[in-house]
Amino acid sequence: MQLCGADILVKTLIEQGCDTVFGYPGGQILNVYDSLYKYQNEINHVLTAHEQGAAHAADGYARTTGKVGVVISTSGPGATNLVTGIATAYLDSIPMVAICGNVPTTQIGTDSFQEIDITGVTLPITKHNYFVSDVADLADTIREAFRLAKSGRPGPVLIDVPKDVQIAKCEYEEQPPVEKDDPFAAKNVRIEEAAKLINSAKRPFIYFGGGVITGDAQNEVLTLAEKIDAPIGCSLMGLSAIPTDHPRFLGMQGMHGHYASSMSMHNADVIISLGVRFNDRVTGNRTKFAMGAKIVHVDVDGSELNKTVNSVCGLRGDVKLTLQKLLPMLNAEAKPTWMETVAAFRVEEESYLDNREGLTPRRAILTVNKYLGENTAVCTDVGQHQMWSAQNLKFRTARRFASSGGLGTMGYGFGAAIGAAYGTGERSVLITGDGSFGMNLNELATAVRYNVPVVVVIMNNGVLGMVRQWQTLFYDKHYSNSVLERKTDFAAFAKSFGADGEAVTSPEELDAALGRAFAYEGPYIIDCKIDKDEFVLPMLPPGGSMDDIITKLEVEL
């Protein structure tokens, strides 16, 4: 059937199983929006307040569903507004397809109104991108973009579609959704080497990341841990894959990781790392990182092996398939001495827990935990509140935590929480700080317009808390430009946008407010007042090793 490019674009999205897209119209994408109008019964478009919010929403949708998130924008500023959202997805390996309009091909390269070379701009932050110059290539380009976005190590793909290509007509034939490339296990010889090394381990430690969520390998990870009697830790990106209360799970490790998790990794003799990339926030000083350990590293992306940390045994392959082949080669062996050591680390960690009375960050998160259902997605922004959330949230289901790990994007959370609510079909929770929330609070308009139930908990300390923490520790308490001194009344702000909200100053008030928020139809903001000098602990100073870990605040404030 003969269709115009815009119709082909929308039909191909529908064909690829895309039911919800996020975006914002504009001059050079109007034809596509006309097609979205035509096919509105088959595909739902969510209009955000800003393209960045749309990109983060597509990201939140992708993280919670495992599907490809789709965002649409116009040319020029619409396209550049996507950049932070695309980069966020790129650093966290989130499958996304971004579609931008552009000026007609005849005007490309002439600095036309709202013309930008968005394929050039996004070259370093996409898996791949396309400039479609012929309508005959459009449908297949979109299909290839979906395949690339979800295959191997997922990531964002951008398609730039000039206006005349949206108008031009050609034949369209519906096709089934593209499958991702067949996952493959690591080479047998490497798996055998890994098995030998793991079988010789006296103090094994399993360290996993986002790759286990992407690869749906949480059951294999647990089986592995049981078989070789190992504790489990993870990176920020791995959170939610293993339930928090699983007896083998020690939590996140790294700069602000759980003490027992970091110590166990530091004292392990073999670290089995699965779908992680040994970011500097995890390793600290790389020359002193887990010096006594041999590292087995499984990753679907071969370039991650030996990139920052040298592994003894690098296995390039799908983590689930590789573990399935590895498991039968391993000896089931209890390691009581090692488990005693780990248990002792846990006891020590208990002694560092912040049990102060009042509205402390930890109490606030523990109160939120009481309201989380099995399917509730929790999103965060970036900073202290993000680390408090990572440390104290109780995770039960994989894909129910979304946080900007690699890029560390303040302002990520609200868009993501809207996308997560669409992805799960349920109320989502955003835990944020007053700094981060201030960056993209315009998306409250979106949540109100579509009546998206998002519970927003603002950990409001009036300062940029993480910046302040570093300034306290490393910059002689020079609080340069980190004190906000704003007079925002977040409850009044919520009401002015057509939502509701309130401020709380005690755990009891927070509890009651959460009760109202979780019963409210639509977005609800809780302004949670905390002290400006709360710290995230423990802390491994940047470039430090486990010998430098700060577990208690000993700074005179």
Place this chain on the structure above:
Amino acid sequence: MNRYTLAVLVRNQFGVLNRLTSMFRRRQFNISSITASETESGEYSRITFSFDGEENGKVQLVNQLYKLPDVCSIKELTANNSLSCELMLIKLKNDPATRDEIHAAAEAFKAETIDYTKDSIVLRVIGNSAKMDDFISHMRDHTILEICRTGTASIEKGSATLRQNLNL
């Protein structure tokens, strides 16, 4: 620091060279020479480049290259398994006092005179990169007006080809 030569077969798409060089730049790979050309097939282009660094840097470079969807095949070319050659055009000042010396050096290097005016001489030199470097250092005694080098073209010895191991 070692010098590695890599031959890469890429999809012959608009902007493909930019995709490779953009990756080199953002990951700070030290590329000393690069050549790009069409090949026996209209579907592919061939990019040959030299990289100065250590073995682990080269492995990382190859791994990062394979992640680019336009990259179809990569082969490391060494002095043992391949043949390399470069072409240089060098323009020198034509000075009666040094003219004979230039001609003597040109003869020793089998360089050909391809342009001759009363003020200038243009020589064409073909061979490996070390030979070019040597010739240039000899000519530094005279007045070099301009140098243009193509970068290294390399091909594997024997019947093996890059297209035999396509990674699609």
